[in-house]
Amino acid sequence: DQQVKQNSPSLSVQEGRISILNCDYTNSMFDYFLWYKKYPAEGPTFLISISSIKDKNEDGRFTVFLNKSAKHLSLHIVPSQPGDSAVYFCAASARGGYQKVTFGTGTKLQVIP
Amino acid sequence: ETGVTQSPTHLIKTRGQQVTLRCSSQSGHNTVSWYQQALGQGPQFIFQYYREEENGRGNFPPRFSGLQFPNYSSELNVNALELDDSALYLCASSLGLAGGGQFFGPGTRLTVL
Numbered sequence: 001d002q003q004v005k006q007n008s009p010s011l012s013v014q015e016g017r018i019s020i021l022n023c024d025y026t027n028s029m030f031d032y033f034l035w036y037k038k039y040p041a042e043g044p045t046f047l048i049s050i051s052s053i054k055d056k057n058e059d060g061r062f063t064v065f066l067n068k069s070a071k072h073l074s075l076h077i078v079p080s081q082p083g084d085s086a087v088y089f090c091a092a093s094a095r096g097g098y099q100k101v102t103f104g105t106g107t108k109l110q111v112i113p
Numbered sequence: 114e115t116g117v118t119q120s121p122t123h124l125i126k127t128r129g130q131q132v133t134l135r136c137s138s139q140s141g142h143n144t145v146s147w148y149q150q151a152l153g154q155g156p157q158f159i160f161q162y163y164r165e166e167e168n169g170r171g172n173f174p175p176r177f178s179g180l181q182f183p184n185y186s187s188e189l190n191v192n193a194l195e196l197d198d199s200a201l202y203l204c205a206s207s208l209g210l211a212g213g214g215q216f217f218g219p220g221t222r223l224t225v226l
Contacts, residue, residue, distance in 0.1 A: 004155070043117070046216070100146070103157070105153070105155045106154075106155050
């Protein structure tokens with residue numbers, strides 16, 4: 001049972017444009033959501049998170065939006081840069097992040113120069 | 114400040130053998146989580162250790178076991194290896210139980226023949 005779903009395995013975007021990565025979840029106990037970025041031969045790197053008490057969190061070029069009623073979150077990258085090319089994992093946790101983190105299957109983003 | 118390190122980088126074993134993977138947590142971190150990432154999938158939570166005690170376990174059989182040492186480094190042991198155990202094994206450390214503050218190591222690539 002995949003509790004965190006990333007339905008787009010890959011995404012290609014032109015440099016300078018917006019990248020939008022989507023994620024859906026099924027477990028209503030999740031109240032803390034995270035995005036990780038992973039380059040080949042490296043472990044995932046934490047990017048940005050959002051608590052269920054918010055609907056938006058911004059950090060530089062990265063913004064995460066949370067729609068609790070739809071059980072959907074998205075990561076916006078503006079403007080996209082070639083260095084953003086990586087696999088992005090959506091993840092979720094319960095109890096404010098104090099329980100195990102459940103990951104999605106990842107979306108491979110390619111930013112074309 | 115050193116990051117999370119894992120050893121070995123790669124490992125090849127045969128079915129039925131046993132394997133031990135090692136992880137050194139980031140300086141000051143007292144929590145270690147282990148994940149299995151199969152090809153094309155997101156990381157799956159195996160278990161977490163907090164101050165040398167197991168604190169939460171995912172859907173993995175008992176032949177997956179672990180240890181955390183007083184210096185907070187950790188080992189993952191897998192007995193009776195099966196072909197499906199071939200995966201990237203990731204270790205992540207954090208301070209306290211905060212899933213959102215995890216820092217991942219580069220992983221150990223295990224191949225079971």
